[in-house]
Amino acid sequence: MTDTAQPTATKTDTAAAFKTRVFSGIQPSGGLTLGNYLGALKRFVELQERGAETIYCIVDLHAITVWQDPAALRRNTRELAAGFLASGIDPTRSILFNQSQVPGHAQLAWIFNCVARMGWLNRMTQFKDKAGKNRENASVGLFAYPTLMAADILLYHATHVPVGEDQKQHLELTRDIAIKFNHDYGVDWFPVVEPVIEGPATRVMSLRDGTKKMSKSDPSDMSRINLTDDADTIARKIRKARTDPEPLPETLEGLEGRPEARNLVNIFAALADITPEQAIRQVAGKQFSEFKPMLAELAVERLAPISRRMAELMEDPAEIDRILGDGARRADAIATPILEKTYDIVGMLRTRGD
Numbered sequence: 001m002t003d004t005a006q007p008t009a010t011k012t013d014t015a016a017a018f019k020t021r022v023f024s025g026i027q028p029s030g031g032l033t034l035g036n037y038l039g040a041l042k043r044f045v046e047l048q049e050r051g052a053e054t055i056y057c058i059v060d061l062h063a064i065t066v067w068q069d070p071a072a073l074r075r076n077t078r079e080l081a082a083g084f085l086a087s088g089i090d091p092t093r094s095i096l097f098n099q100s101q102v103p104g105h106a107q108l109a110w111i112f113n114c115v116a117r118m119g120w121l122n123r124m125t126q127f128k129d130k131a132g133k134n135r136e137n138a139s140v141g142l143f144a145y146p147t148l149m150a151a152d153i154l155l156y157h158a159t160h161v162p163v164g165e166d167q168k169q170h171l172e173l174t175r176d177i178a179i180k181f182n183h184d185y186g187v188d189w190f191p192v193v194e195p196v197i198e199g200p201a202t203r204v205m206s207l208r209d210g211t212k213k214m215s216k217s218d219p220s221d222m223s224r225i226n227l228t229d230d231a232d233t234i235a236r237k238i239r240k241a242r243t244d245p246e247p248l249p250e251t252l253e254g255l256e257g258r259p260e261a262r263n264l265v266n267i268f269a270a271l272a273d274i275t276p277e278q279a280i281r282q283v284a285g286k287q288f289s290e291f292k293p294m295l296a297e298l299a300v301e302r303l304a305p306i307s308r309r310m311a312e313l314m315e316d317p318a319e320i321d322r323i324l325g326d327g328a329r330r331a332d333a334i335a336t337p338i339l340e341k342t343y344d345i346v347g348m349l350r351t352r353g354d
Ligand code: ATP
Pocket: 025, 026, 027, 028, 029, 035, 036, 037, 038, 039, 040, 162, 163, 164, 165, 166, 167, 201, 202, 203, 204, 205, 213, 214, 215, 216, 217, 218
């Protein structure tokens, strides 16, 4: 794979005209959860290890669609960078940076605000969930969140986007924006992206309610495992996780209608790097009183080195800043020609000559 994404576009074969390039983002809006790790970070590392060209972004502009205290935002941005690095992202093989350091994201988002339709954004379930009952009081940014996300991806002509299940609708919108832009301007410019939503943990559920996503913004800390939780806290949260009174079934079909049990089995599978089928075979017939300590031990074994490494990295914020700065420069070098060409397609006059 090379580091250019200039399409050799032919009208007939768009997919083949673009090289594989992976892009994904995470918001620095609080601590990382086990959901973020299994649904996103762990997958990001796997793609890096497979040798794909990988670009990972800390989406600070997305974070401010809801209020963020400035000092906390700065700290969370560095802590999230530490989370990426501690999980195995190698800043020499992947590009790691924070979104606001590459101005093209906001610039392309504006163009996409003029491509996307109000009706499309009105259907976004994340907006409805996050805005809650009082929509009049939601920020305009929260409504336009998906156009900025489309810009993140298309600014690099990314072709593959690993995310958790909850982001599927936003990726469909990204495809719609690319298609409409190409159609409106009569070009074959933006690729139609492929969502990469794979593995046993695309939707890790809350430990308190197996029908709700594990979320960093859930008011109950007992609902989630944070990457920074210590061993005792992880064990206590798993011990107290909601379950049902039945022992674990022999087959995956037996988890039907048992969302909490299914969630714990899926988490076990993802942490152990096995399939849910293999996981259920290992734990079939066990009571939760036996399975939960097994799961807790595995979770501590997998997460403790990550949280230890995060703490070490946080002791040297200057090094984190250096890595993000270097990543931003490399990202910008890919983004700028794509943005310039996009402005040209749209008809923006460029006369500064610099
Ligand atoms: P919030 O829960 O506050 O909305 P979030 O953690 O969903 O925040 P992000 O930080 O932007 O939002 O998510 C980063 C990545 O983690 C995305 O790819 C998202 O799909 C994934 N992710 C988040 N929660 C889960 C989960 N419970 N299970 C699997 N993947 C998840």
